[in-house]
Amino acid sequence: MAHKESSNGLVNQSGNPSQGALSGLKVIEIGNKIGAAYCCKLLADMGAEVVKVEDPATAEGDRQEGSIWSGDRPDENTGCLFAYLNTNKLGITLNLRTKSGKSILDHLVRDVDILVEGNSPQKAKEIGLDYGRLNRLNSRLVVTSITPFGQTGPYQEYNAYALNISGASSASKSIGELGREPLSVPLYQPHFQSGLMAATTTCGAILARELIGRGQHIDIGETEVWLTHLAGYGLHGFIFHEMKVVRKGRTMAGLFPNGILECKDGEVSFSTNTGRQWKHFLEIVGDGEMPDWYSSNPAYTETNFQQLHREYGDELRTRLEPLLMRKTRDELMKLGQEKHVALAPLRTISEVTSDSHLNARGYFTEVEDPQLGKVKFPGQPFRFSKTPMFIKYPAPTPGQHNEEIYCGRLSYSNEYLSQLKQEEVI
Numbered sequence: 001m002a003h004k005e006s007s008n009g010l011v012n013q014s015g016n017p018s019q020g021a022l023s024g025l026k027v028i029e030i031g032n033k034i035g036a037a038y039c040c041k042l043l044a045d046m047g048a049e050v051v052k053v054e055d056p057a058t059a060e061g062d063r064q065e066g067s068i069w070s071g072d073r074p075d076e077n078t079g080c081l082f083a084y085l086n087t088n089k090l091g092i093t094l095n096l097r098t099k100s101g102k103s104i105l106d107h108l109v110r111d112v113d114i115l116v117e118g119n120s121p122q123k124a125k126e127i128g129l130d131y132g133r134l135n136r137l138n139s140r141l142v143v144t145s146i147t148p149f150g151q152t153g154p155y156q157e158y159n160a161y162a163l164n165i166s167g168a169s170s171a172s173k174s175i176g177e178l179g180r181e182p183l184s185v186p187l188y189q190p191h192f193q194s195g196l197m198a199a200t201t202t203c204g205a206i207l208a209r210e211l212i213g214r215g216q217h218i219d220i221g222e223t224e225v226w227l228t229h230l231a232g233y234g235l236h237g238f239i240f241h242e243m244k245v246v247r248k249g250r251t252m253a254g255l256f257p258n259g260i261l262e263c264k265d266g267e268v269s270f271s272t273n274t275g276r277q278w279k280h281f282l283e284i285v286g287d288g289e290m291p292d293w294y295s296s297n298p299a300y301t302e303t304n305f306q307q308l309h310r311e312y313g314d315e316l317r318t319r320l321e322p323l324l325m326r327k328t329r330d331e332l333m334k335l336g337q338e339k340h341v342a343l344a345p346l347r348t349i350s351e352v353t354s355d356s357h358l359n360a361r362g363y364f365t366e367v368e369d370p371q372l373g374k375v376k377f378p379g380q381p382f383r384f385s386k387t388p389m390f391i392k393y394p395a396p397t398p399g400q401h402n403e404e405i406y407c408g409r410l411s412y413s414n415e416y417l418s419q420l421k422q423e424e425v426i
Contacts, residue, residue, distance in 0.1 A: 020047015021387040025206065026112040028053060029089070030096070030129065033118030034188050035146040035222060037085040038195030039202065040116050044088035045380060045389040051108070051405060052086060052396065056093040056426055059398040083369050083395045084377050091396025092405050093426045096127035100425045107410055109137050113215075114202055116144045120157050131217040142205040142215040144198050150221030160222070165190040169226040185226075193229065194222040257281065257308070260346065261317065263324040267346040268332050280339040284332065285323035293319055369394040402426055 025048040029040040032054070044050040063082040095101040105128055109115065117129050124130055124145065131143050145151060148160035149168075166172045166184040176183040201218050209215055257278060258271045272278040282290055294300050299312055308316065324332070329345030336343030347355070353364065353376065363379045380389050406412045406426070420426045 019387060020045075020389065021384055022203070023047035023387075025049070025114065027051070027114040027116065028108060028112050029116050031118035032058070033146065034081075034085065034191035035194040035198060035220075036116045036118040036144075038192050039144065039146065039198035040089065041085050041087065042196065042199040042380070043114070043116075043202070045391065046384075047387070047389075048114070050089045051112075051401070052089045052091045053094050053096075053105075054091065054398055055097075056095055056399065056424060059093055063398075080372065080375065083367075083372055083375065086395035087367060087377070087391045088393060089396060090401040090405065091399065092402050093399040095425050096129075098423075098425050100420065100423065102128040104406075104410070104420075104425070106137055108405075109134060109141060111409075112138070112141065113206065114142045114144065116146070116198065116202070118146045120147060120159070121145075121151050122157055135215070135217075138215070140209060140213075140215045142202060142209065142218065144202045144205075144218040144220065146194050146198050146220045146222065148222050150224065151217075151219040162188050162190045165222050165226055168223045169230065171226055171230060174230070190222050190226045194220055194225045197225050257316065257320075259317075261321055261324050263327055263329055263332060265328045268324070268329050269342075269344050269346060270336070271342040277341050281336075281341050281343075284335045284339055284341065284343070285320060285327070287326075291319070291323065365391060367391055367394055370397070399426065 022043055025043070027040055027043050027048050027050040029036055029050055030053045037052075040050045040052070064079050094104060096105060115129070115134065117124060119127070119129060121130070129143075131145075134141055134143055147156070148165060149155035149158055160168065163184045166189075167182075169190075172182040172184050174182075175185065198218070198220050201220070205216050205218055258273070260267050260269050270281060272281045279290070282294060285291070297312070299308065300316070327335075332343045333345055335341075352358065358364065363381075364376050365379050366374055366376050368374050377391075383389075403414075403417065406417055406420075407414060412420075417426070
């Protein structure tokens with residue numbers, strides 16, 4: 001079937017319009033964690049060959065993470081999240097709790113460049129994934145481990161999900177309204193950010209391998225990844241000045257005018273970080289003129305935005321929202337661009353998927369999945385001018401490529417493959 005290429009280089013059917021940036025690299029992905037899956041999706045989309053290893057006993061259940069279904073019942077189809085995270089991957093089943101399974105993994109590891117896994121250190125050791133052992137099998141292997149709290153320290157064996165990581169990193173304590181319960185960061189952000197960081201550092205280790213002649217172990221703790229994202233006002237403010245982050249709801253803590261306000265057809269976010277931008281913003285909401293109340297308080301004309309926030313933030317929001325209610329989100333965004341003021345609408349997911357700008361850039365791509373049918377997936381937020389990223393094939397079904405990998409590459413006979421299946425090794 002001929003492939004169809006979108007403007008960002010993503011391809012929704014089999015085909016190879018160009019070599020990917022990582023073409024020639026071989027990767028093994030082990031585990032069912034989102035961070036590891038997203039890391040390997042990025043590597044695969046950049047041209048690396050990724051073999052996803054699933055436990056034959058739990059493969060079907062693992063595919064129900066992020067359960068959005070095209071059928072009426074959860075057992076009818078693969079979840080959309082799994083389908084998105086595992087495009088461009090080959091899929092095999094292998095029971096690493098068995099002696100035969102570990103032996104097969106040993107054969108696979110000897111001929112790959114990268115292994116990405118998301119198991120706790122103890123479980124990794126139990127199933128043969130501890131770095132010392134893997135390094136003895138293949139000294140040039142780069143092993144990337146993505147866990148909630150990293151490979152060392154008292155929490156190394158603890159399990160955690162996005163909600164827990166948001167809380168453990170202090171992110172939740174800075175989100176929400178003062179006086180109400182803290183909120184979590186949306187959905188799976190800590191896992192996706194960890195996967196992105198894992199892909200970046202893994203590529204760095206591959207470059208380093210050319211310098212030092214050996215692979216290495218990359219230890220990624222998801223809580224630390226998320227804490228790194230708080231390294232601006234929150235973390236540094238406390239380290240240097242013992243400032244405590246106070247939840248401000250719709251407003252950026254510490255400064256005003258910044259935040260979210262209601263308008264005629266929804267909400268807009270705005271940021272006016274200079275006195276000129278503040279005046280231009282007031283002209284926008286005042287239909288070209290400064291509001292009558294602007295000169296009623298000398299503090300309104302000052303550019304000490306921390307004072308504005310601390311002493312007059314609530315008062316200003318009360319004055320501004322009636323003016324904003326006269327204009328739509330798009331009108332405010334257009335006027336903001338004309339006046340060099342950062343104004344942007346708050347959009348729903350449905351609005352984002354139909355956004356003219358994102359679609360003009362070819363951000364979304366359609367993939368024909370054998371179980372889900374034709375589905376629209378997000379693309380990647382970066383584009384290579386010479387080695388574009390592309391989707392060659394949809395996510396594999398459990399064990400779809402067992403014969404290709406075990407018989408074609410490891411030279412196992414079909415009879416032996418059947419025996420391994422009967423013994424629940426694959």
